[in-house]
Amino acid sequence: MIIESGTSLRDTRETIGLSQAKLAEITGIPQHALSGYELGKFELDKRQLNQLQSVLGNAGLVSGTIARKKRYQSHEYKAVVHDPRRVDRYAQTLGNKLYLELLSSLSSERASLxxxxxxxxxxxxxxxxxxxxxxxxxxxxxxxxxxxxxxxxxxxxxxxxxxxxxxxxxxxxxxxxxxxxxxxxxxxxxxxxxxxxxxxxxxxxxxxxxxxxxxxxxxxxxxxxxxxxxxxxxxxxxxxxxxxxxxxxxxxxxxxxxxxxxxxxxxxxxxxxxxxxxxxxxxxxxxxxxxxxxxxxxxxxxxxxxxxxxxxxPCRTFADACSDLTFLESGETANDPMHAAVAHPQHVIDWLWDVPEGQSAHDNDDPSKRPPSGYNTTYKRQVWAEPGATVQTTFGMISGCRNVHPIATRSLTVREAARLQSFPDSYKFTGSLGSIRTGIGNAxxxxxxxxxxxxxxxxx
Ligand SMILES: C[S@@+](CC[C@H](N)C(=O)[O-])C[C@H]1O[C@@H](n2cnc3c(N)ncnc32)[C@H](O)[C@@H]1O
The missing domain is CATH 3.40.50.150 (Vaccinia Virus protein VP39)
Incomplete structure (x- = not known):
């Protein structure tokens, strides 16, 4: 099998049904390098190209890898118990009260033209x-x-x-x-x-x-x-x-x-x-x-x-933005329809449950609690007493970049993202969740x- 370019690598891979993540795993070439090569944005060195040729020429290894089942096939959802120590840490800060007062006074006071x-x-x-x-x-x-x-x-x-x-x-x-x-x-x-x-x-x-x-x-x-x-x-x-x-x-x-x-x-x-x-x-x-x-x-x-x-x-923190909001775990909803947590499968909760603030499930010592592929900027918890991470349009995806709540084990709600972006609660959002997330993440x-x-x- 001759790989002449990134395009031919992608075509070959797609024809035989081998994912980029699995190819990265069996060649030892980082997935971002493979992805860059396929998109024409990155050159692989000679050693990596040889490695690709030799792995793709090993029919047994390739077919075995393709046939291997994902580690997590079933998506089981369970209610998440509220851990009292986590609920205790989730206390409203004085900064939160002041922040909410500021946003509400800016929205209600009419500035002179x-x-x-x-x-x-x-x-x-x-x-x-x-x-x-x-x-x-x-x-x-x-x-x-x-x-x-x-x-x-x-x-x-x-x-x-x-x-x-x-x-x-x-x-x-x-x-x-x-x-x-x-x-x-x-x-x-x-x-x-x-x-x-x-x-x-x-x-x-x-x-x-x-x-x-x-x-x-x-x-x-x-x-x-x-x-x-x-x-x-x-x-x-x-x-x-x-x-x-x-x-x-x-x-x-x-x-x-x-x-x-x-x-x-x-x-x-x-x-x-x-x-x-x-x-x-x-x-x-x-x-x-x-x-x-x-x-x-x-x-x-x-x-x-x-x-x-x-x-x-002092810089405002995640807690200053969100600590008055109802404590929610995966799949739960508060009275505010904008404060509703996406439900995550149990295996993802298991990966993230004990991950400390500022760390990723990829950092777990136990390999069975690490996501099968990706980098340690993903499946990452934010930090309660520091400014939030950049809100992106994908803030609802737990696998995204730094989208995990600092204390609860779930991705951010729309209300949390809006608060981190400094939208007051009185700002009106309408339409599908996807559009609202796009608007907030790009603002x-x-x-x-x-x-x-x-x-x-x-x-x-
Ligand atoms: C970065 S966002 C702007 C966010 C905005 N400044 C705010 O603070 O909420 C860029 C916007 O440009 C819009 N846009 C993209 N292409 C456009 C086009 N051809 N004409 C008009 N708007 C466009 C997108 O839909 C997107 O909402």
């Missing part, structure tokens, strides 16, 4: 909520996903729907949107990162590659005073097909249009959000305003952060957005 905005790539509205808290009236929004548009509209009933797919909006439609909303001070929003080309992979026919340019078409028409563009940190290392950093291309495009641009790294935990979440923000300020782009100072930190004179409040935490919006409102 700081300016106007439109929101692009609005998602379920995390970024918009922070700007609204700071007094910005969001006049219009644009979002591709109809389920997220519904959530957005419920929470921002006065914002006009300016369209769905930005790539399908003609320049005339953008002008029409402008005449509906009138001029605004700000454009806010972050095109999804697939919208930027990766080195050598740019496909001009892939509409996702134009999303940033579509954002700029709005800038061309609206000419806002300030544009805020959020993205994942990965963007700062991405290069275009011409070999330029995408971040420099973004800056250049804004500069061509008469804006001064700053690029700022932020971790949400440094602004009072009970979650590690690293993002980048471009702040583009129209040159005629005579101001340079800047970013708010950090407000929260760990002991030892900052210099002698800094005065950080900019409203408290982080609020810090940026307050900073901008001072400048305006």
């Amino acid at each position: 700081a300016g106007t905005a439109i929101s692009l790539f609005s998602g379920c509205g995390g970024l918009s909520l922070g700007f609204a808290w700071a007094g910005f009236a969001v006049k219009g929004f644009l979002e591709l996903d109809p389920a997220l548009r519904r959530i957005y509209s419920m929470n921002f009933p006065h914002a006009k729907e300016l369209g769905a797919d930005i790539t399908k909006l003609s320049d005339d439609k953008i002008k029409a949107a402008h005449s509906i909303t009138g001029d605004v001070d700000l454009i806010i929003g972050g095109p999804p990162c697939q919208g930027f080309s990766l080195s050598g992979k740019r496909d001009v026919n892939d509409p996702r590659n134009t999303l940033f340019l579509d954002y700029l078409r709005f800038v061309d028409v609206y000419k806002p005073k300030i544009a805020v563009l959020e993205n994942v940190r990965l963007l700062t290392s991405m290069k275009s097909s011409e070999g330029h950093y995408v971040k420099d291309e973004i800056k250049r495009e804004f500069e061509k249009r008469g804006y001064l641009v700053g690029l700022f790294d932020a971790n949400a935990k440094d602004y009072g959000v009970p979650q590690h979440r690293e993002r980048v923000f471009f702040i583009a300020v129209r040159r005629d305003l005579g101001a340079s782009p800047s970013f708010p100072d950090l407000t929260h930190g760990q002991a030892g952060d900052g210099d002698l004179f800094s005065n950080f409040a 900019v935490p409203p408290l982080l957005a609020y810090a940026i919006a307050k900073h901008i409102s001072k400048a305006l």
Whole structure:
């Protein structure tokens, strides 16, 4: 059997019905390397290629491996007893009371008008909520996903729907949107990162590659005073097909249009959000305003952060976000329909039951309590007294990255994820659980957005 490329390896594997995990196991080549090779993103060395050839040429080993049954065939579900020591550790913190008071006062107090905005790539509205808290009236929004548009509209009933797919909006439609909303001070929003080309992979026919340019078409028409563009940190290392950093291309495009641009790294935990979440923000300020782009100072930190004179409040923790919520084990539901735990099979509960905070079931000494494949960032418990891990759209999957509750043995509920993202309980979510999870996992935490919006409102 000759393996000439990643594609031929994948074809061979799929034809004979051998999973990538099992191939990794019998070749000793890490699964991520096999996966990267199959996707054309990673080169295997000569020794690994030889190993592949020799293992795949061993028909007995291959057929035996394929025929081997999974260790866990049946999915048995049982009620999980509440362990009194765990329930004791699950005590409400003072920080939790203060956090809930803060979120509820931000939602109920009406800030004086700081300016106007439109929101692009609005998602379920995390970024918009922070700007609204700071007094910005969001006049219009644009979002591709109809389920997220519904959530957005419920929470921002006065914002006009300016369209769905930005790539399908003609320049005339953008002008029409402008005449509906009138001029605004700000454009806010972050095109999804697939919208930027990766080195050598740019496909001009892939509409996702134009999303940033579509954002700029709005800038061309609206000419806002300030544009805020959020993205994942990965963007700062991405290069275009011409070999330029995408971040420099973004800056250049804004500069061509008469804006001064700053690029700022932020971790949400440094602004009072009970979650590690690293993002980048471009702040583009129209040159005629005579101001340079800047970013708010950090407000929260760990002991030892900052210099002698800094005065950080301690970072908020998982417990500060969630310790008032009903203690739930796998499959249980509280009165709040958003606080319902996914039911996990008994063998997964067994793997995770004794896993300490901050560790993964893959770290278990007993091999029978380790998941059969994967890495120790998965099946991992969070830490009660530290900021939560980055909330992703997959937070309901126990096998995902750091999705296990610090004390209970289950994945996170929607309410917990919303709290870690700093959505107040009064924020309305509707639609399928999948859409709600997508909206929450993709959102900019409203408290982080609020810090940026307050900073901008001072400048305006
Ligand atoms: C990272 S999320 C935005 C989250 C939002 N800023 C928040 O704080 O809730 C990006 C959004 O862009 C939307 N999107 C992707 N492609 C789009 C397109 N072509 N037109 C409009 N929206 C699009 C996605 O559906 C997704 O909700």
